[in-house]
Amino acid sequence: MRRIFDIAIAVSVCLLPAASVVRADAVTVGQSSNEGDNDDKKQETPADEPTPDETGVDGTAAGETTGEEAVTFSRMSPDRVRSELLQWLAAVGADSAVATGIAAMWADEASVAALSGEELVDLLVESFAEADPATKRLLEESWGAGPLVGVVYDGVRTMPVYANQVRLFHARWLIQHRYFDDALPLLQGLSPEDVVDPAGLLFYRAVCFAQLLNPGPALDDLTLLLNNTLDVPDRFRLTAEIMQQELQEQKDGGLNEVARLMKDVERRLDLGRSGEKTQEQEQAVIAAIDKLLEQMDQQNQQNSGGGNSSGSQQNQPGMQGADQSQIKGATGKGDADHKEVTETGKWGLLDDKAEAKARELIR
Known part of the structure; x- marks a missing residue:
């Protein structure tokens, strides 16, 4: 246009x-x-x-x-x-x-x-x-x-x-x-x-x-x-x-309307006019974009909602099998021992002062 x-x-x-x-x-x-x-x-x-x-x-x-x-x-x-x-x-x-x-x-x-x-x-x-x-x-x-x-x-x-x-x-x-x-x-x-x-x-x-x-x-x-x-x-x-x-x-709405509004704002700014009407058009651009994003978000939620419900039902048996499985020949539950990590030892080639400064930054 x-x-x-x-x-x-x-x-x-x-x-x-x-x-x-x-x-x-x-x-x-x-x-x-x-x-x-x-x-x-x-x-x-x-x-x-x-x-x-x-x-x-x-x-x-x-x-x-x-x-x-x-x-x-x-x-x-x-x-x-x-x-x-x-x-x-x-x-x-x-x-x-x-x-x-x-x-x-x-x-x-x-x-x-x-x-x-x-x-x-x-x-x-x-x-x-x-x-x-x-x-x-x-x-x-x-x-x-x-x-x-x-x-x-x-x-x-x-x-x-x-x-x-x-x-x-x-x-x-x-x-x-x-x-x-x-x-x-x-x-x-x-x-x-x-x-x-x-x-x-x-x-x-x-x-x-x-x-x-x-x-x-x-x-x-x-x-x-x-x-x-x-x-x-x-x-x-x-x-x-x-x-x-x-x-x-x-047609009203959609990307074409956003493009028309942006073109109008661009024209006004080219003419050195940044007054109230230009600001109104800028707000209209933002509102139109927000509306489009909201519509896209709703559509994505609807699409993902339908897919997740069917997918979750199919994955439930597999999840149960994973909970019951363990490595062949193992007698334990596979839990590892947790040990506290102590801040000892040297960091590469840093001297004591540089190491202290680095540790202070990390904290």
């Missing part, structure tokens, strides 16, 4: 493409994210079948769904992302030079439409960084080994278009660097409808849950990723299928 998760994280780091920077013209501000969700759900089926880019934030294309069981998630339309970005810039009060520069990054519609979900998140965070110093610091720190200083979500940073995407961006970096405990709180409050990249949210959160030894929620996210999500990168899908199979076959 560790090998699969390490591969998942390594592949995500190596193959994660950088966001493309393109030139653009400003576009008209559109509806907010929540309003757009309601509009997408209420709209009637158009004559022409929409492309994935024309789906709403909930990923449900018109004409595709007939009920709740058919709900699918897809990356948010680039036009919609651009529109909500400009709305956020207006709320921030960005000056015209900053707004013009950000608009230029989104002008080439063909290039923006070709971006993957992860690239779209990157481009969006880069745009936020042009207008917000805290986001710029987070972005620049993400280019190195960290640690990252989190953003305080207050004021305009509470707007969903900002908060949800920056949380996903931040958590993705944390997971890629094995800070699963820090990443999970950032992702737990998010749903696929909240983010530009639903596939990235579900995949990274599943990895996070699995690494923190919580297979139930991990399997839930993997099921949504594999069955209800469009635009899933091949590397995500392949790794998710392997993870799903291994988690389904995972």
